[in-house]
Amino acid sequence: RAGVIVPEGIIFQSSNAYKALRKMLVEDYLWAVVSLPAGVFNPYSGVKTSILLMDKTKAKQNDSILFVKVENDGFDLGAQRRPIDKNDLPEALKILQSSDVDNTEMAHWVEKSKIAESGDWNLSGERYRVSDELGLSHYEMVEIEKIVENKKFAIVDGPFGTQLHKDEYVENGIPVVRISNLGYDTKFKSKNLVFITNDKFQELQRSVVYSGDVIIAKTGATIGKLGIFPNYYDKGIIASSCIKLSPDRLKTFPEYVAYTLSSPQGQNQIINYASGSTRNTINIKPFSKLKIPLPPLSVQEEIVAEINGYQKIIDGARQVVENY
Secondary structure: OEEEEEEOHHHHOOOHHHHHHHHHHHHHOEEEEEEOOOOOOOOOOOOOEEEEEEOHHHHHHOOEEEEEEOOOEEEOOOOOOOEEEEEOHHHHHHHHHHOOOOOOOOEEEEEHHHHHOOOOOOOOHHHHHHHHHOOOOOOOEEEHHHOEOOOOOOEEEOOOHHHOOHHHOEOOOEEEEOHHHOEOOOOOOOOOOEEEOHHHHHHOHHHEEOOOOEEEEOEHHHOOOEEEOOOOOOOEEEOOOEEEEOEOOOOOOHHHHHHHHHOHHHHHHHHHOEEOOOOOEEOHHHHOOOEEEOOOHHHHHHHHHHHHHHHHHHHHHHHHHHHO
């Protein structure tokens, strides 16, 4: 038996060594994973951690693993760690001791077969709440990779930093989409666009974006910012800090995909598909398995039209405030 506290990267990272380790734990040792908030070990480290609870006897008796989520431990999560009223630890301990829990916000069981499905043996409990949290359960939940165009570069990230340098930007040419051009409201922000020459563009064909492509920030505190590449540019390139999706117009509207991913539930799922021991980053392969509800095109069109209507009201109110 053992209880081991590990950096969050251990339960996410996609290299073969980490996947092999998680596979062995799930199959033979692991019975529970307790997710702790970032900051629990301040002031020494602010990294997010999890507790892996192992017991060979329990592991063989269960075909599921218990995931428990602790959000507060009785102290705030700043450097000073001042006492607060909220403390999930007693309830978490009670759940672990009894192992008798229905699916709740704090704890739920996940079958080992479900963890094994993707092949990466990810041990983030929130990842397995996708269908429940995104709602619209009467519509089919479809993986992102199944609603993009049927081409090689339908889901890609930007070129490596070594392939595109700031000193290669020019005043006019092919636009480069960076995180500063994205937001949490799905609107594309062209104010800070930079450009590269057509010759440089030819070197970076893998990372090309066209009108209607959905672009998402993939790293650091900006994960989840997004925008739709506008039709007033023929084409562009995404920077290394971004991912682009090319939605299949026969299956979905780009606006519907963008609005779904920008919702609180969608943002939560995007964050859950990010990994990293020091700085979270979205990896393409696991991210392509993220599921969203897919209504018929007619229903998607109604949803987009309704949200656009609300957005116009919001924009109008914002303009009044700014003028006032």
